[in-house]
Amino acid sequence: MTKNLEPLTPTEAKDMFLADRHGQVAERTVQADDYRLRHFIRWTEENGIDNLNDLSGRTLHKFRLWRKEDGDLNKVSLRTQLKSLRVFIKWCESIDAVEEGLHEKILLPTPSKEEERREETLRTGQAEEVLEYLRRFEYASRSHTLLELLWHTGLRIGAVYSLDIEDYDPEEERLELTHRPDTETALKNKSEGERMIALSRHVCEVLDDWLEHNRPDVLDDHGRELLFTSEEGRLTISTMRERVYSVTRPCYYGKDCPHDRSVDDCEATRYGYRSKCPSSVSPHSIRRGSITHFLTENVPEKVVSDRMGVGQDVLDKHYDKRGEEVKVEQRRDYINGI
Structure with a gap:
């Protein structure tokens, strides 16, 4: 028997879903869901879908094809994004916004073992070019400090998000990672992920200058002094990811576009679309x-x-x-x- 559906816009559903996820999953998971679902929301807007009741298996298949092409995604990346969408659609079933069992109609690609291994990686040469540019023109800026730390330590972006000023010891030249789930900065491997990380003198100098000259002096909602901040508080993972995609575009660090694109017409120059540059990379690619x-x-x-x-x-x-x-x-x- 088909149950009665209650009208709900995609944007309202996404906001309700993320609010429900807070406190149930790690904050970085909420932010990852937010980032991935933005593409689905953008697609519904572009296709005039303003009521989730209208979704069907065929509709979701069209989105699947569009997202693969739009993001130029390999099977591994597409599977990750569709898994988040499945969780979202299953949640929508629980509040009578879509037909029951609709999430099962979202088919997940199955990468081969070789495809799982063959993911993008920031090459040493490109890393050196990006950092050389940032050291010269954006020294100790938020983007420069973030890139120096990511490349030097290979940290997960969630670990960088968790850092407070007190976790940095300039005298001993090291960072200390601490699992703090009670104040919304859990580590991926929980307490097993806690460790100390040695830093080079150069990276410490960049961190010192960031803290002294450029870091916005704000606290988070728990009164913690954050290592990476914006004017609003702790720098979010989605903003960090956006900065990484942005500065790893060749046109950003002074190189000619290797893809024969015009800067004036390229969509990757717009905020929220930097990942569409084929040469830009994610924070996890820097880790690799x-x-x-x-x-x-x-x-x-x-x-x-x-x-x-x-x-x-x-x-x-x-x-x-x-x-x-x-x-x-x-x-x-x-x-x-x-």
Whole structure:
């Protein structure tokens, strides 16, 4: 028997869904859902869908095809975004906004093992070009400080979000990660993710100058002094992600567009669309690139594993992007002279 549906706009449903998620899941999960659902909301607006009651399996399939093309997404990225949409649609079923069982009609792509491994990575060369530009023209700015820290530490963006000023020790030149779920900054691996991270003198100098000259002096709702802030409070993960996408576009750091696009016409120049530049990368791509960079520089895998907070089996499968030729030459360095 079909139940009676109650009219609800996509935007209202999204706001209700996110409000319901607060307190039930980690704050970074709420922010990730918010970021991913923005594309669905944009699509409904562009297609004149102002009532979720009108959604069907066919409608959602059209969105699936559109999102794959619109974001130029591989199977891994598309699956991640559609999983968030499924959770949202299932929640909509519970409040009589869509037909029961509709979430099951959202088909998730199944990446091969090779596709799971073959995700984008910030190359060392591109990282150096971006940082060289920021060090010269935007020294100790929010974007520069964020990029320096991400590349040097390989931290997850959620871990950077959790940092307070007190977690930074300029004398000992290190950061301390702390799991604080009660004040909305949980770590991905909870208490097991807690650790100290050594920093270089250069990165400490950038952090010192950010804190002294450019950081907005605000507290969060819990009275904590935040390491990364905006004028409104703690810098959100979605804003950090936007900044990373923005500054890793070649046109941003002074390079010619490798995609033959006109800056005046390119949609990736607009806020909220920076990820549409094929050369821009996500914060997690910086993490992968940082890990690969450390490994390529002959830092032992155990050291990299402990520093980056990732198990060695996961490191091998998902993060180590060294080619086999690089690995064999590194092994040769160890055995020469034995």
